[in-house]
Amino acid sequence: MNKSLTGLFFSLVLVATSLSAAANELPTRLFYDDARVTNMKISPDGGHVAFTFPEGSEVKLAIMNLDSQQLTTVFGLGKNQHVFNFWWSSDTRVVMSVGEVTGFLDNMGRPSRLYAGSVDGSRREQLHDGQGGFAQLLHPLPDDPDHILVARYHWADGGTPRAHRINTYRRTRNYVGDQPASSDIIALIPDNSGELRVAVEAKRGDTFDDAELNLHVKHNDNWRVLSLDSKRQPVTVRPAGFSADNSRAYFLSNHDVAEGDTLGLFRYDFSSRQIELLHRDDEVDISGIISGYDGEVLGVLTRSGPATYTFLEEAADNDDAILLQRLALSFPGQDVSITSYTRDGKRALVFVRGDRNPGEFFLFDLETMQARFISAAMPDLPRDTLVPMEPIRVTARDGVELHGFLTRPAGQKENLPLIVEVHGGPFGVADTWGFRRDAQFFAQHGYATLQINFRGSGNRGDDFVRMGRREWGGKMQDDVTDATRWAIEQGIADPDRICIQGGSYGGYATLMGVIREPELYQCGVAIVGVFDLPWFRRGDGNDWSRQRDRRSREQREQWFSVHVGDDESFLRRNSPVHNVDQIQAELFIVHGGADVRVVVGHANRLREALDRIGKSYEWMLKEEEGHGFYSVDNRVELADQMLDFFNRHIGAESNGRN
16 A cells, blocks of 8 residues: 655545534434444445444345445344444455344344345355354455355354354355364454464353463464463453564453553564563553554554544554544544555545544545545434533542543533433443433433443453442442532532433432432433342343353353342342332333343332332333334434423423422
């Protein structure tokens, strides 16, 4: 890829039309409509782009001819089937990773099947059916247009991955025998040429945290164990790519620190056999890898607000690194990434997003230095009516620093009605900076939204995640309370006009918030929440508890004991169902009848407990919905009812505290 980027200035040729409208004219549907596109990649020859988009309960994949701007085919796999990712395996062939997701808030779905199809919609083949295990694409093998490299995780192999070359037309499969013999291998990593060079081994012990993790590396066709000499247990290791010449491997890890364990970027040199720490942020984990056209690792992304790009010292003069820096300057205050390049490196697909930009894709020509607008995720939503998401920091009562975000209505800073939104998960999940439908929608109607990443959340290292263990209803809840009180102390929130809301774990935290802090919250909206912890532990009928094999059952019991608790009295004390007599706030309970992650029985048990004491509440049940609403009509109805609920209880026309 030959290009001169010294003193680069390029123009952006935009085809998009900027819309504007008064805030009170914006219909709810604009905020909750399906995105037109969620991911996009250009074909190796530059003739087509493939992109994913949600439609109903599905995420489909479509292919468009760039010259004619016409769709050539669409791939849909059925109800609740999502295309998680996709790769061009040749100029005319796409491979899709597909799995089931059962609701808008479902973060437990995982890809299990592989499909392939051609740009004209022909030769559609299922390469792995997901029976007995799942499959993961390791490398698209672009120099071999008929084959891909795949790892199959099958129960018959004890879940150990086995590498195969699969013909995407004929579905024939050939085992790749050159891999470590250990039965504890959990990941196989090919280099940029598609040759297996690194493997991750995890030897589990008797307890949840008792695990030994090693890397296996291949030298001159021989595999050897690369001991990490870890200072902590368990260790996190995530492979992160190779140098362009495949002489060095990169990975993210926290093995080298006993405390202050944010993920660092490490490099292993196959010649010297040495490991070197290249970068670590003291506060947040590395959340992304910056790679060049040739696969070279150039730097890392970290996120405590908008993305921070940190380039390796040796990448200072790299053309691709310079290009990304120039692109970032052209879109100030937004996140910029390159999703894909053409084979010759002359064109790239660029993705731009921000707190006031749900996402846009541009086709960038590296010879003319011009970018052509291709598509926007939500083109009908006027961006000039959206408001900033402000990163904040709050000190909890015990001195722990918490990170979060505040979204305020345009032109308003103080004494605002406040919605405290609690994220789901909860472990390892984090609210991040960017476009948020709810926060923007409610800001249009005069409400501020506060999001706090309580202990147990992700992006702050494993120690921060562990701080949330057995703190359901405890310090995790205290963090949400402390962030709310911070907003009051700063003069941001009107103390008499505060509601709390959230989905999944956030639904649980909503109920525990109004139970534990009756004077703080005037109302709560609990969406697909866990409300009965003893029942949840015993097996409430969700898809996880229905697993019957002994290993899965033991893993579930270990996880629950470590993360939530196993003492019956503790679980009852911290279950909304068993503490409804302490609720003074107004309630709105929302659930999906087809939810397999948190079954509707939780909402029904809460409803029955409230009915027994004569406590009033509002109720929305959509029988066909799962863990969060997929239907745009249902999402719009829920948003409108939540707005009405907030208006009545903390809005300008309300009396505030009841």
